[in-house]
Amino acid sequence: MKPFILLDPGHGGVINGNYQTPGKRSPLWSDGSQLFEGEFNRAITQGISQALTLCGIENKIIVPELEDISLQTRVRRANHLVTQYPDHQC
Numbered sequence: 001m002k003p004f005i006l007l008d009p010g011h012g013g014v015i016n017g018n019y020q021t022p023g024k025r026s027p028l029w030s031d032g033s034q035l036f037e038g039e040f041n042r043a044i045t046q047g048i049s050q051a052l053t054l055c056g057i058e059n060k061i062i063v064p065e066l067e068d069i070s071l072q073t074r075v076r077r078a079n080h081l082v083t084q085y086p087d088h089q090c
Contacts, residue, residue: 004088005052005059006078009045011038012068020068038068058088 012020019025019036026035045061052059062077063069 002088003057004085005057006081007045007049007059007061008074008078009038009041009061009063011036011041013038013042013066015066020066042066058085 011024014020014036019038021036021038024037028034049059049061060081062074062081
């Protein structure tokens, strides 16, 4: 079986300057900046996806949109994708 990796960045990103997930952020730093967990996770997820693709490993980001998608919906998406790739080991 070929590997198939499902990637889930978790929390929402930033849309029009508004972070989509309540909480899930760093305190304000001395320069006034702040790290948003969902935005950081998306950058890491994109990098992992690109690296896997370069290595010939099929993968799918189950939450490509920036909205905060519920865990229940993310699990449903992952379970659905597993059925779409029967020749792969998830």
